[in-house]
Amino acid sequence: MSEDFAVATASAPRPGALSAAPLVALRGVRKAFFSGTVALEGLDLDVRDGEFLTLLGPSGCGKSTVLRLIAGLTAKSAGTIQWRGQPSLGFVFQEPTLAPWSDVQTNVWLPLRLKGVSKAAAGERIEEALARVGLTGFEKAYPRELSGGMKMRVSIARALVMRPALLLMDEPFAALDEITRSRLNDDLLSLRSTLGATIVFVTHSVYESVYLSTRITVMAPRPGRVVADIHVDAERPRNEEFRLSAYYADRCRETSAALQHAMGEA
Amino acid sequence: MNRATFEDYLFPTALFLIAVGGWEALVRINHIPSFVLPAPSQVLVTLYDDWGTLSRSLMVTLSITFEALFAAIVGGVALALGFRLWRPLERAFFPFAVVMQVTPVISIAPLLLVYLSSSAAVLVCAFLVAFFPILSNTALGLASADHNLIDLFELYGASSWQQLMMLRLPSALPYFLGGLRIGGGLALIGAIVAEIAAGSAGSGSGLAFRIVESGFRLNIPRMFAALLLISLTGILIFLFFTGLSYLLLHRWHDSARGRER
Numbered sequence: 001m002s003e004d005f006a007v008a009t010a011s012a013p014r015p016g017a018l019s020a021a022p023l024v025a026l027r028g029v030r031k032a033f034f035s036g037t038v039a040l041e042g043l044d045l046d047v048r049d050g051e052f053l054t055l056l057g058p059s060g061c062g063k064s065t066v067l068r069l070i071a072g073l074t075a076k077s078a079g080t081i082q083w084r085g086q087p088s089l090g091f092v093f094q095e096p097t098l099a100p101w102s103d104v105q106t107n108v109w110l111p112l113r114l115k116g117v118s119k120a121a122a123g124e125r126i127e128e129a130l131a132r133v134g135l136t137g138f139e140k141a142y143p144r145e146l147s148g149g150m151k152m153r154v155s156i157a158r159a160l161v162m163r164p165a166l167l168l169m170d171e172p173f174a175a176l177d178e179i180t181r182s183r184l185n186d187d188l189l190s191l192r193s194t195l196g197a198t199i200v201f202v203t204h205s206v207y208e209s210v211y212l213s214t215r216i217t218v219m220a221p222r223p224g225r226v227v228a229d230i231h232v233d234a235e236r237p238r239n240e241e242f243r244l245s246a247y248y249a250d251r252c253r254e255t256s257a258a259l260q261h262a263m264g265e266a
Numbered sequence: 267m268n269r270a271t272f273e274d275y276l277f278p279t280a281l282f283l284i285a286v287g288g289w290e291a292l293v294r295i296n297h298i299p300s301f302v303l304p305a306p307s308q309v310l311v312t313l314y315d316d317w318g319t320l321s322r323s324l325m326v327t328l329s330i331t332f333e334a335l336f337a338a339i340v341g342g343v344a345l346a347l348g349f350r351l352w353r354p355l356e357r358a359f360f361p362f363a364v365v366m367q368v369t370p371v372i373s374i375a376p377l378l379l380v381y382l383s384s385s386a387a388v389l390v391c392a393f394l395v396a397f398f399p400i401l402s403n404t405a406l407g408l409a410s411a412d413h414n415l416i417d418l419f420e421l422y423g424a425s426s427w428q429q430l431m432m433l434r435l436p437s438a439l440p441y442f443l444g445g446l447r448i449g450g451g452l453a454l455i456g457a458i459v460a461e462i463a464a465g466s467a468g469s470g471s472g473l474a475f476r477i478v479e480s481g482f483r484l485n486i487p488r489m490f491a492a493l494l495l496i497s498l499t500g501i502l503i504f505l506f507f508t509g510l511s512y513l514l515l516h517r518w519h520d521s522a523r524g525r526e527r
Contacts (some may be wrong), residue, residue: 073417091421097414100518101436113432114422142518162422 021084022046023166023198024070029079031065031224039065041223043079047166047200051234052192054201054213056255058263062224063202067091067168070200090159092169096151098143104130104154105139111162122161129157132191149180156188160195167199174204185212189238206259210251211238218255220262228258304487309494312487320476320488324495327457327472330385331503334392335453339446341393342400350408350434367398371456375463384464388472391460396453403445407438440519443511450503458496473499 024047031040039062047053047070055063068074069081071091090111098107105119105126112122119126130136133153143151152172159167173181189212192199203209209216210232218228232251242248286306292298293305300308313320345363349356371391378387411433419429461474473492480488 068417071417071421073420089421091418093414093417095414097412097418099415099433099436101439102518110418110432111422114419114424114428144518144520 022048023084025080025082025084026066026069027080027082029069029081030077031062031069031074032077038223040069041225043225045217045226047198050196050198052199052201052212052214054203054209054216055219056203056206056209056216056259057219057224058221058259059204060224061219061221061262063219064170065224066219067170067200067202070166071168085165088162088165090162090164090167092152092155092159092167092172094171094174096143096148096155098151098154098158100143102142103139104135104141104143104146107143107154108158108161110158125161125163126157129161130154132160132194133157134187147180148176149184152176152184153187156191160191165198167197169199169201171202171204173208181208186238188212206252206255210248210255211243216255218258218262227262230255230258301484301486304490308487309490313491313494316488316491320473320491320495323471323473323476323492324499327454327461327474327496328499330389330392330457330472331450331453331499334389334457335396335450337389337393338396338400338449338453342397342445342449343404343442345401346404346408346438347430349405350430356405363398363401366394371395372459372463375460378460379464388457388460388464391463392453392456395456396449399448399452400442400445403441403448404438407441408434410441411437440511440515443507443514447504447507447511450507451500454496454500454503 026043026045029040029043029045030038032038043062043066045066055066057063065074069076071089072087073091099110102110108126108129109117109119109122112125113119126139127136130139133156135150135153135157138146138150138154143154146154155172173184176184185208188199191197201209201212213232214234216228216230216232217226218230219225220227230251233247236242236245236247290305290307293303304312345355345359349359371394374394375387375391378390381387382390415433416429419433424432457472458474461472462478464475473496476492477489480486480492
C-alpha cells in the first residue's frame with residue numbers, strides 16, 4: 001500500500017451507524033501522465049459506507065484512473081485522497097487476472113498468502129469466499145478449465161477473501177456475454193446484501209449502472225471530471241420487476257441524458 | 267483400421283522402413299563397397315562390434331553437452347534475473363551476449379583452442395551456443411508477467427521477493443523451457459563442432475573425434491555409427507526437454523495442451 005493515504009480517524013464506525021465522514025474522500029484530485037495527458041482535473045468524490053457507486057462515462061474519462069488512485073496503484077498529481085481508517089480493499093479487473101499456473105483455491109489464497117497466512121490456516125476463508133461466488137467444488141480446477149464467467153467469479157472470490165471494506169471493480173463483466181453478465185449482476189447484488197460491502201464499480205453500460213447502483217456518478221472526458229450525480233432508490237429490490245418498472249426506465253433516461261451531455265461537452 | 271492410427275503411426279513408420287530398406291537394397295544390388303557407402307545393417311553391426319570405443323566416446327560427448335548445458339542454465343538464468351533486478355545490467359551485458367550469439371561458433375573454436383586445452387575449448391563452445399537462447403528466453407519470460415497481476419501483488423503489499431517467486435518465475439517458466447529445448451540441441455551441436463575443429467590435434471575422444479579419426483582411416487561404417495549415435499543423442503535431448511515441458515506445463519499452459527475439438 002502506498003503512503004499516499006492520509007488516515008483521518010483510526011476507529012471504524014459502529015455497525016449500522018451512519019457515519020458523517022465518507023469511507024473515502026477525494027478532493028481536487030488531478031492526475032496527469034508523463035505524456036502530459038491530463039486524465040483527471042479537480043475531481044471531488046465521496047465513497048460512502050454501504051453504497052453501490054458506479055462511475056459511468058465514455059472512454060478516456062478517467063474512470064479506471066479513479067479506481068487505481070483509490071487503490072494506490074498510481075500516484076495523484078495533486079489533491080487529497082482521504083480514507084476513514086486503514087485502507088481495506090479488494091480489486092477486480094476487467095480481465096479475471098488469475099495465475100494460470102495455480103488452481104482455483106491457490107488463486108483465491110493469494111492475498112492471504114502474501115500476508116504470510118498458510119494455506120491450511122486460510123482454508124476456511126478460501127472455502128467461504130468460493131461458496132459466496134457459487135464455486136464450491138471447483139477448488140482444484142485450473143483457470144484454463146473454467147468458462148469466462150467462472151473465472152470472473154474466482155477473481156471476485158479472491159477480492160473477497162480479505163473481507164475488504166471497499167470493493168473496486170473495473171468493468172468486470174464487460175468481456176462476458178449478455179446472459180452470463182446478467183447472472184453475475186444478480187449474484188453481485190446478493191453478495192453485496194449479505195456482505196454489506198461498499199462497492200465502486202466502473203462500467204460503460206447505462207442499463208447495468210442503473211440496475212446495480214445506489215448512486216451513479218457520470219464523468220466527462222478531457223480532462224476527466226464529474227458532471228452528474230444520479231441517485232437510484234436503494235430500497236427498491238433489484239429483480240426482473242425492477243427492470244420492467246417505470247422507475248427504472250426513468251432513471252435510465254436520466255442517466256442516458258447525462259451521459260449524452262457529458263459526451264457533448266467534451 | 268482407424269484412419270487416425272494410419273495417419274499418425276503406420277504411415278510415418280512405413281515411410282521410415284521404406285527409406286532404410288531402399289538404402290539397404292541400393293547398396294546390395296549395386297555392390298557398393300562399404301568404404302563408399304555402408305548398408306544400414308552394416309552400420310548396426312559396426313555399432314555393436316565397436317560399442318566399447320563408441321560408448322566411451324558417447325559418454326564423453328554426453329558429459330560435455332550436459333556440463334555445458336548446466337553452466338548455460340545457471341549462467342543464463344542468473345544473468346536474466348540480474349537484468350530484471352537492475353536494468354542497466356541489461357544494457358551493458360546484452361551486446362556481449364548478442365556478439366557471442368551471432369558469431370558462428372566454428373569461427374571462434376580455433377581461437378579458443380589456442381588459449382585453452384582442447385577439452386576446455388570444447389566445453390566453452392558448447393556453453394556459448396546454449397547460453398544465449400536460455401538467457402534471452404528467460405529474460406523475456408521474466409518481463410512478460412501479467413501487468414494486472416503485478417498490480418494485484420502491489421495492492422496486497424507483496425515484497426519484491428514474493429513477486430519474483432510467485433509471479434515472475436512462474437510466468438517465465440514456459441519461456442525458459444522453450445529456451446532449454448533450443449539450448450539443449452545447440453549444446454550438442456556446439457560440442458560436436460568444437461571437437462571437429464580440434465580435430466586430430468585434440469586429445470578428446472568424443473563422438474566427433476571418432477568421426478574425424480574414422481574418416482582418416484576410411485572406416486566409413488564407423489563414421490556412420492558415430493553419426494547415428496549423435497543423432498540419437500540429439501533426439502533424446504529434444505524428447506527429454508519436450509517431456510519435461512509437458513510435465514510442468516500441461517495443466518495450465520496453452521502450448522502444452524491440445525486444442526479442444
